[in-house]
Amino acid sequence: MAADCGSVDFPVSVVLPAAGSGERMGLATPKQFCSVLGRPLLYYTLQAFLNVPWVREVIVVVSQDWLQETSDILQSFSPTTRSKVRVVSGAATRHRSIWNGLKAVGSSTDVVVLHDAVRPLVEEDFLKRIVLAAKEQGAAGAVRPLISTVVSPTKDGSMLDHTLDRSQYQASEMPQAFRYPAIMEAYHNCSEHDLDFGTECLHLVQKYAGISAKLLLGPSSLWKVTLRKDLYAIEGVLKEEHCRKVAMLSDQQSTVSQRLHRGFQEQLSSEVLHINHQEQLATICQTVTTLILTNSFPCDLKKTRDRVSQVWEGATSGDSTSRVLVLLFCGEAPALDAMPVIFKFTQELAKESMEHSVVVYSVYVDSQASSDVVNRAVGMVISLIRQRDPALSGQMFVAQ
Template sequence: MINFSVGVILPSAGFSERFGVPVPKQYYEVLGKPLFLYALEEFNRMQWVKKIILVVDNPEHVQGLLEESHANREKVSVVQGEHTRHRSIRAGVQALQRNESNLKVVIVHDAARPLVPSELVEELVVAAEAHGVAGAIRPLVSTVLQTNSDGFLDHSLDRSKHVSSETPQAFQFDILTSAYNKCSDEELDTGTECLQLALTHTGVQARLIEGPPDLWKVTHKKDIYAAVGCLRERTNQVCIMSSEENETVKLLTETLESKVSMVKSVVTSMDTTRLTSGETFNTVVFFHLHEIDQDNQLLDFEAMLDVDHQGLIIHVIEHTSADGMQSMSVYDLHRSGRNMAKHYEKLQKGVVVIHCLTPGEDRRLADLVSSLILSDASTFSGQTLFL
């Protein structure tokens, strides 16, 4: 249990030379928002984190991005970064010294690492409070070679004796402060490892804790595709609501179980108590017969929506035949879907309406809904589809 104050420094001032696009990776939009916001939001949710210092290259630009987002900015301060990682982190340390002297532990985490495992963070904070310093590690994937000055192989390192240093890392505040007060200009200009800096200048050995595979950093453009997949899997919480059990709901639930963080099926005629359990979902799928049900249970569903993550509201209208739609124009149906989508933009939700006109298409319908859920929510928002 963490019963002391914790601060966070998020260095996000790099130029991203290896990223391969003009936009620095921390500002690159992933699923509708800048990459740096994912780590920021995760730390914002941790109650024992009292202050977050976001160290950036352009504070005015970042302040504008924060105002456009739904991020809780009460704990966040944006400060000017410098031209190296250590100098930017030192700027964050100095900002905490000026305003948050009562902090016990400070976490350093790269803003280009969007996945922040909360259990690991808590374990690192507790370890830092006990031992002074703690850092996340991962086993090496590739063998490391030592080269000579001519570019030829000198020798290879024993991979079993080495690990990869990752973030988050946690430090007692006075240890991190002391290390940055004592380090040289050369270390500030060329160093990148905070754990080594603490060992060199304070003599404190870091407690190393192996973390999950999620700790990788977005470095190259190809890493964005991995980030999109992982973030969808971690943030997609899906509720499927129907008036009765049916084969499509069963197939859809089975399909999504391994692809989203959570999926829950609710039969509204018999399972309404589950709607008031306090759980929230970023995506909700409604199954209706003939037309969108205006039952009060469905009118109150906005309380279920998680506004911190993008998602979809999908209305599936199952028609027993196409005869009942003959009086409706495609234009009117599409305009209705667009109006619903506009209404839910403020909640970061897109809306898709699916008219299922062909009976016996359970598998195709389940695959269609699943594809929509796993896609970018903004791509199909406002669309009216027919099956």
């Protein structure tokens, strides 16, 4: 983590242009609305900014044809969280869409952040550096080293004219941030040609507001989902992110519980917190994105429901990240006897959990299960955590 570079104690707004058609993706659905792990890509970008406490508002600029879909995405967030979001209509070009978004920003904003809706991996530390640099300099933008050599062709495009020294150039990335009056001046003064054909906001501010932007080397996670293959790449990244903050609460230190925890530790790339007492459950749920509750079956389902209520409390008071709750039942009863009770209970909890952005699954494993069965149960749970599919919320699975 980068060293603290100061606090953001002034109003910050974010504009997310999301009105593009995604022609390079080659799909009927614009890429920002393509499903990744059961949610539109735009959801993850929104989530990243809504989790930043000092971001005052987020302006999403979308095509008229996708206003309803955007409204549906916002329903995934709590009423308090989505109250920070405004949706405005886009235009025919990128700059014209951004201009529409900028005009919707609150007048008291000091710094406005521009970011592509199809760049869902936003690190708060780097975002803070960009914002503070913009506050000081007037404009700031992320850059990355060029990976491929850049060539200049002849006028007809068929022959090599000369090769550029890539060490002298950098790739402009997002996010970019600007003092609000500066970016408004640039868009107000720019030409119709700029609005129709331009793509670089840093250039507009330099040309029409007289401000040269501070360039900051950004992390490799700033890449943009552009081609169809990028959807698979971002899915893999998000799956691994889902497995970084996991906690397991056991109702007792049973042998099978210890074996399961050991299995999670071995198969996940990060530490799995093992909680033996539920007093701090709500607090812990503010910092983890996945909670595994182990229950000896038959068990007191009322006690389990009380634990789940604490999970809801933690999810509501924490950030806007969707959470996964896995009810892991370990029992001596045959699976066929346990299934009706557990399945009904899981479905009831899943319905109640929707408003808290919590998806719920249950997994049953015999308390006397062999090591192979325990390993399958561990693999099953990890797969559910990685996929995080809301369409499967309320389902029960049996490890055999």
